[in-house]
Amino acid sequence: MTVTFYFSEWRVVLVGKTGHGKSALGNSLLRHRGFFESPVSSESVTSHCRTGYRDMQNGYRLVVVDTPGLFDTRVTNNEISKELVRCISLACPGPHAFLFVLSIDRFTKEELDTIDHLKELFGKDVTKFVIFVFNGKDSLEYAGITLENYIKKSPVQLQSLIHRCGGRMTTINNRVPPKSKEDDVNNILSLVEQTIRSNGDKYYTNEMFEAAEKVYQSKIRELEDKYGKRLAELELREKIRKEIEEHEVFPNKIRELEKRLTELE
Template structure:
């Protein structure tokens, strides 16, 4: 009976909402004194349920309970929801109204989550006791917008929440001047009285909370079971992935080992081939050196033979010239001069071996000229001329033989140079092949 009397003389209000919407300031405005600690810039100071009271002019005792803000980063939502559930004990036998506090012009998915949390904690029937309360009413005043007009432009989610509350919603400017603040507080209390009246004076009961708490725990248990099931599925999937990863790793290691062995074998073969090529190159170089040495020796031998033969010819010609000179001592000085010129010409021929052919031709011309002059000047010395002609013919024969040897030597030299160039080309080609193979092995 005492509880019933208390219920008639008290108006019990519980304020809920996300962190930083101004619940504590609303409580202080309702109680007309600083019962709850509030902080600027949306920083929540309330970490557990607190309450304050004052006597109203009509004789009712006003009990206001401030709750921690949902989505407070300092506490988990589950801890906050449990703390909000304790408000029932502070409003025994139960609250008449829940103020769901929001900020004008500011609505996020968290506000919807707060309503859903209320339903989870207190059950669907809690909406019969909820009034939507907007703080920062001055934003509407500055925009010359009424509450009804704001309802038309606010998000559809907010309209849906207001409709769930049967259109119960009010606004307050906690920082208004005393007169306007008192008017806003009176509007809030009027909305509270109307809500109590529409509920037949009933308050939210502990039985409702127990039923809601049971349903909420079942819901949490179901969520936990689903979470455990997902964790088991994830563990199984992770185990399968781990096995697949291990199998793939094993296969990759096997393939890597096979490739490594193959690479080592290829590298060994390449090294052997490279070594063979190097040995072949050295062998070719040795052969080339031997061949070059042989060709050089052959060239020197041919030159020595040519020099020896030329020297012999020179000695023979000198001897014959000397004989002719002895025979022609009695001839005039002109004949002696011509003989001397012939001998000097032949000496130049021996000294200029590279120009032997040209000098031989010049010698022939000179000889013919001398013979012609000798025939013109020495008609009377026919026997001497005949001897000179025979000597000249023999000298010409020797010259021709020397010329033939020079041509043979030139051909031998050309053949040697051609063979040398061919060998050099072969060596260069081999060297390029070795370099290409070396580059391939390095790659």
């Protein structure tokens, strides 16, 4: 079977934490209000990658891949990571840009963990292809501050990552009617075009991801080797303490368990 690629494409992948509006952004980009499910909820609806597209007036086809939210309340990060691997193939032969969707809000530890997780999963090469899109433009307008000033007050980790990604960032309000957010959508598409041009029309390849995946898995194995035994000891210690607290445990059994605890100290 022969596979034909549509080469006049701009391929983008949406990534970010659960509940920050990736699916809503995807609908805005596609000019299709309900293509990606986007309810008001703290739980992620997107459990599997999904692709949509539209043909633009400039002659290019815009391909949008929506991904599961990191720190999904229903699935493990391991499962999410595996699904993100699949998103690379859905954006075949490779995405031109990753739209990292964030919310105009205070940054929690989970937020910063999301940033670290994406860096580890996709590797250092991904910084050439990342665009930061902040959902909640209306909050900035209400406060009377610019996105640039907002970023200056954000955690150093985020400022550093945006700098390493070439300062590519913009904002959007996905809750307004399509015509009201047309300028925001065009700003995002303009950044996508700039990213493509700055990379010489190249895209994030499967080879880049595989190289990053090897490094990532190597780090995981190192951590397992380093902490695996210690975690097993802690679990055993907790189990022993619980047994000692049980009223049904006989005195001689208590002495035996206490001896084992002492050996673990």
